[in-house]
Amino acid sequence: MDTRMDGAAMQSARCTGSDLLRWMGMAHEVGPRSDQIVFPMRRVRVGTLVTHEGAPFESLYFISAGTFKSVHTDPDGYELVQGFLARGDVIGLDGLSDGVYGGDAVALEDATVAIAAFRELLNAARQVPALEQLIFLASGREIRRKNMTLEVMAAVGAEVRLARFLLQLIARQAEQGYSARRMVLRMSRRDIASHLGIAHETVSRSLTALADWGYIDVQHREIEILDAEGLERFKRVTRGPAIKPPGGRGGATRRARAQDMARLADDGEVHHGNGYGHLSPGV
Amino acid sequence: MDTRMDGAAMQSARCTGSDLLRWMGMAHEVGPRSDQIVFPMRRVRVGTLVTHEGAPFESLYFISAGTFKSVHTDPDGYELVQGFLARGDVIGLDGLSDGVYGGDAVALEDATVAIAAFRELLNAARQVPALEQLIFLASGREIRRKNMTLEVMAAVGAEVRLARFLLQLIARQAEQGYSARRMVLRMSRRDIASHLGIAHETVSRSLTALADWGYIDVQHREIEILDAEGLERFKRVTRGPAIKPPGGRGGATRRARAQDMARLADDGEVHHGNGYGHLSPGV
DNA sequence: CGAATCTTTGAACTGAGTCAATTAAAGTGG
């Protein structure tokens, strides 16, 4: 399976239902029928909006290449980055609820999307069950993603949020067949900050911290994972108790703070704090 | 339209597609065809789980009555309340992505749900387009809700988070035809805390603060909105700049803190801080 | 009526936000 070009898709500025299925990781569903369904494609240049918040919902946009941010602007002018989207994601799903897009989808680099007019997509879906599945898969995935974002934002220190965010990003990249060690952040620190609910200065500091502790290497917007295992362990650190050990617990009460984190990177053995966090420990 | 009972539904422990449409606010789509589709119902007692995290996805559960919390437990045992669901919501949508439920749905009070086996629902949808729409509506709504939760959690003080949460809750209740002034919190402070990403002690304190400022009245789990307008204004307060006023601005640089909030309640005129928050101000 | 849970309140500590100032990078135009 070709991950850079989609056959004739690019040249002719159109693609097939099969392409959509492939991008979304449903290659096994590709068949002659899905080959027959054709969608127009659109090249999108950096900074361009694919959906406009408040505009009437008409199409879903399947990302073939490139990265987007979804930005919601509230009535007072505050911007919130709701998420980052790439191949395997669909733009515009929130429009399903009330017929209006819930945010701007801004290209963070030159990109390509397939335009699926929703009405037509539905018609196609009636003939090609795989396409119907595709829509549900996309919706479910979007919901799942949001829940993951909630996990990132809920109740952890800034460095941990960042760690989770990075691991999430690179996991998605790896799913698409790219490196699981190196990545380029397409978004600004400010975008990350908005998405994670922290100050952009804190993003800087946290990146530096993660680098100091040897988990990652940061060169501008290029990130390399140096210690995937350690980072994976680190992302689990919270301020609350780990889990109430089945046989009762009697450890020292100490919060996991920066120095412990660093140690965690060194010798891999740390008892993180066990005070009561607001993430209720599982009983 | 009856909002308490659904005709024969309760007695016979089954309901029709029309009922589903009504609960979801699609009463206008009700027709003879949707009357023909029948779904079994299930009574759910407090504390009972409707979906189990990790269990194979098979059905969607349409809430007829009662309240649920959706709880995700991560491998380390930390619990995160992903959201609260009531009539008008559907349980289990996150299972659409990978065929597994993403969290436990726990009843916070005795409740009733309609069980829609997904396969059958799809079949029914082929005959009754309104039901197809229904699924998409539900998905889109779920995504929209998650985005609203992100807004709540992103970058604001605890009192404001709480204010937004309460207003959200009561708006949903009002949508269903109930009071827009009084409500009963079905969930514990701890649940709220987990959902908002703050400590449960902070939830207590913030409720007290909102009450002290005259926005609400708190009696245990009963909340009354005393000053809807003020609360609406208050929820907009952030730590960052309001909006960069079109004609440039020159106000004093002061953060909006508790005392200002209180004042806001009194005389309704406050210039909240205007330093640069991490919620980028709209250009 | 007592056990368990939930809620509130207090006190102290600290992580992260705010403000400020410098450095680096990316555009822009001559």
Add this chain to the structure above:
DNA sequence: CCACTTTAATTGACTCAGTTCAAAGATTCG
């Protein structure tokens, strides 16, 4: 291609909102 402007990123110092820890009420439930 190089000055110049503008935006992005880093780093530091200070402050406070919110977490943590502790302990006392209030409710609920068996």
